[in-house]
Amino acid sequence: MNKRLSLFNWGIIALAALFFFVPLAVTGVFSLWQGGSRYGFSAYFLLLNTSGFWASLWLSFRLAVETILLSFFLLVPSMIFVHLKAQWLKPLFEFISNLPFVIPAIALIDGLTTLYTGPAWLISTPNYLVIPYVFLALPYAYRSIDVGLTTLDVKTLTEAGQSLGAGWGRIIFWVLLPNMKAALIGATLLTLTIVMGEFTFASVLLFHTFAVFINDTGQNAITEAAALSLFSFLITWLFMLGVLITGRRNPANLGGAH
Amino acid sequence: MAANGENLNAGVDITEVSTPAGQVPAGTGGIGTFIGHLIPWFFVVLFLSYVVAFLVAPTSVLVVQAFTGDHGFTLSYMEGLADYQYALAFENSIILSLASAAVGLVFGGLLAYAILQPGAPKFLRSMVTSFSAVAANFAGVPLAFAFISTLGTLGFVTVFFKHLGIDIYSMGFSLYSLTGLTITYAYFQVPLMLIIITPALEAMRAQWREAADGMGATSWQYWRLVGLPILFPSLLAAFLLLFGNSFSAFATPYALSDGNIALVPIDISNVLSGNVMSDPQVGAALSTGMILVMAVVLVIYSFVARRAARWRK
Numbered sequence: 001m002n003k004r005l006s007l008f009n010w011g012i013i014a015l016a017a018l019f020f021f022v023p024l025a026v027t028g029v030f031s032l033w034q035g036g037s038r039y040g041f042s043a044y045f046l047l048l049n050t051s052g053f054w055a056s057l058w059l060s061f062r063l064a065v066e067t068i069l070l071s072f073f074l075l076v077p078s079m080i081f082v083h084l085k086a087q088w089l090k091p092l093f094e095f096i097s098n099l100p101f102v103i104p105a106i107a108l109i110d111g112l113t114t115l116y117t118g119p120a121w122l123i124s125t126p127n128y129l130v131i132p133y134v135f136l137a138l139p140y141a142y143r144s145i146d147v148g149l150t151t152l153d154v155k156t157l158t159e160a161g162q163s164l165g166a167g168w169g170r171i172i173f174w175v176l177l178p179n180m181k182a183a184l185i186g187a188t189l190l191t192l193t194i195v196m197g198e199f200t201f202a203s204v205l206l207f208h209t210f211a212v213f214i215n216d217t218g219q220n221a222i223t224e225a226a227a228l229s230l231f232s233f234l235i236t237w238l239f240m241l242g243v244l245i246t247g248r249r250n251p252a253n254l255g256g257a258h
Numbered sequence: 259m260a261a262n263g264e265n266l267n268a269g270v271d272i273t274e275v276s277t278p279a280g281q282v283p284a285g286t287g288g289i290g291t292f293i294g295h296l297i298p299w300f301f302v303v304l305f306l307s308y309v310v311a312f313l314v315a316p317t318s319v320l321v322v323q324a325f326t327g328d329h330g331f332t333l334s335y336m337e338g339l340a341d342y343q344y345a346l347a348f349e350n351s352i353i354l355s356l357a358s359a360a361v362g363l364v365f366g367g368l369l370a371y372a373i374l375q376p377g378a379p380k381f382l383r384s385m386v387t388s389f390s391a392v393a394a395n396f397a398g399v400p401l402a403f404a405f406i407s408t409l410g411t412l413g414f415v416t417v418f419f420k421h422l423g424i425d426i427y428s429m430g431f432s433l434y435s436l437t438g439l440t441i442t443y444a445y446f447q448v449p450l451m452l453i454i455i456t457p458a459l460e461a462m463r464a465q466w467r468e469a470a471d472g473m474g475a476t477s478w479q480y481w482r483l484v485g486l487p488i489l490f491p492s493l494l495a496a497f498l499l500l501f502g503n504s505f506s507a508f509a510t511p512y513a514l515s516d517g518n519i520a521l522v523p524i525d526i527s528n529v530l531s532g533n534v535m536s537d538p539q540v541g542a543a544l545s546t547g548m549i550l551v552m553a554v555v556l557v558i559y560s561f562v563a564r565r566a567a568r569w570r571k
Contacts, residue, residue: 005375022415023407030456042560074305081302106527107549114320199512
């Protein structure tokens with residue numbers, strides 16, 4: 001067989017390289033533009049001194065961490081139990097984990113704002129966003145934990161723990177979780193990526209997360225917006241690199257919130 | 259027994275934590291067993307309640323609202339979706355999703371095939387795969403701005419072509435049209451396709467090709483009679499996922515067009531934010547329509563995906 005790539009295949013690769021590289025390069029150049037033919041880092045310095053930049057970045061990061069903690073709290077114990085003792089519930093869990101694909105974010109937020117008009121302590125702080133964010137993360141978190149559980153011999157590990165007198169909390173935290181580290185880190189990084197870039201929920205609910213800040217910046221300061229877009233690409237790159245390094249090729253690591 | 263167990267466990271772990279007083283090891287009988295059985299159920303019920311309260315209930319309320327008028331049940335809001343404005347939004351959303359899924363399918367498929375060839379350099383393969391993981395997740399506002407900088411009215415590529423004497427905007431191109439959105443969506447659809455289809459392409463065995471070659475089949479005959487029929491369910495499944503991915507996209511078109519393009523998610527957000535004067539029921543009807551489309555797409559997907567799994571071990 002011919003061991004060399006055909007011209008056609010090289011053409012496809014070259015075309016893809018052009019298509020994917022040009023917008024990034026152009027955004028990079030644009031972010032350095034200072035009007036006329038002057039170029040420099042002023043857009044970046046300006047951003048570093050904008051309070052909205054740090055505040056929104058920190059807010060998005062905080063929400064991402066809260067989303068991860070809440071997702072794991074809701075999913076890990078119940079999934080371990082279903083895996084061990086209530087396999088008949090598994091189809092239901094699987095069905096639920098796919099629901100966020102069926103219900104688009106914009107429809108979910110429409111429903112949430114219709115149904116919940118209070119209490120104020122819940123819906124008036126950005127923390128409210130964590131509730132729908134859990135559903136954004138759900139398909140990926142579910143699949144990662146599921147992969148983690150099926151590759152582990154949970155039954156033997158649990159029985160071993162129990163015969164040594166460990167309770168459920170101890171078995172989960174000291175035996176099962178450490179063994180599922182790779183799967184959980186993958187889910188964590190993916191959730192970070194998705195939440196850091198999430199725009200739909202935050203913009204409808206008028207909270208100033210990072211993506212909303214980028215959008216607002218773009219209304220009047222395009223070079224700063226270009227700088228932010230590039231920065232946001234680097235964040236995504238960083239987190240996905242982590243996903244690729246920790247979890248071999250994991251089919252759970254797809255897609256995001258567009 | 260239990261106390262003994264605690265000690266053993268403490269011996270294994272280097273840093274010991276104190277066991278909360280209320281924690282009862284399973285298997286100690288009596289009230290302890292009872293609580294031990296109850297705690298896991300507590301978590302299952304907690305998760306299910308969360309889903310019901312914040313996903314199922316809001317969605318149900320929307321659907322009910324879409325069918326409820328001043329005098330009880332009504333179909334008028336759903337029928338209202340046939341009004342020109344909303345019919346256009348659905349038409350645009352579906353055309354955009356079909357087009358961007360097709361672009362993703364063809365180019366993502368060809369790119370995946372190219373880098374999986376035995377002759378492709380290894381570093382290229384890992385570079386393309388890892389870049390795909392990033393690009394498939396790079397979307398929304400930053401992606402929109404990257405394309406505005408590139409192909410917007412004052413974008414670098416637009417200006418570059420203008421210097422060459424080609425004014426793409428006067429030739430009918432606009433980044434803020436369905437064509438422009440399709441090109442922008444390709445930035446996440448193509449890599450997503452590559453990620454989805456790679457396992458199916460890897461499962462294509464070299465022997466099949468060799469057998470076909472041995473019997474004198476041309477490359478075209480191999481693909482028409484062997485390759486594509488085997489891949490067909492996987493390709494269809496991928497197409498449906500890409501369709502859904504594009505259909506529910508909101509951030510990218512919103513940031514690109516500043517909310518001024520007729521797509522279903524944009525219309526919903528305009529109702530929600532009060533940008534247009536219309537009843538909340540209109541938004542609910544739009545959302546219900548969107549959920550219906552997504553449900554149909556994913557039901558077909560689950561059937562097709564099951565068939566696609568046949569050729570994989």
